[in-house]
Amino acid sequence: MAYVITEACIGVKDAACVAVCPVDCIHPAPDEAAFTSEEQLYIDPGVCIDCGACQPECPVDAIYPLDEVPEHLAAYVAKNAAYYGR
């Protein structure tokens, strides 16, 4: 399983989640070139260890565990995976 970043991140992108992820699986980080062009950040489902550390850090509640992603935000599961070609 993995955590998923959804719509509320768009336009906020404060990277608070990036700072706490123990496995560095949230990208693009502020020091990456794609940070300015991507509208939101994404979690790599193949690397996320499901620790949950990022979720309480998000000021706009954009992060959900895979099995708790609301139905209307379901497309973001694939959107996160697609960023990593998964």
Ligand code: SF4
């Ligand atoms: S759940 Fe843990 S490992 Fe997964 S993205 Fe969040 S902080 Fe990183």
Ligand code: SF4
């Ligand atoms: S903490 Fe929330 S709003 Fe900030 S970058 Fe992460 S997912 Fe986006």
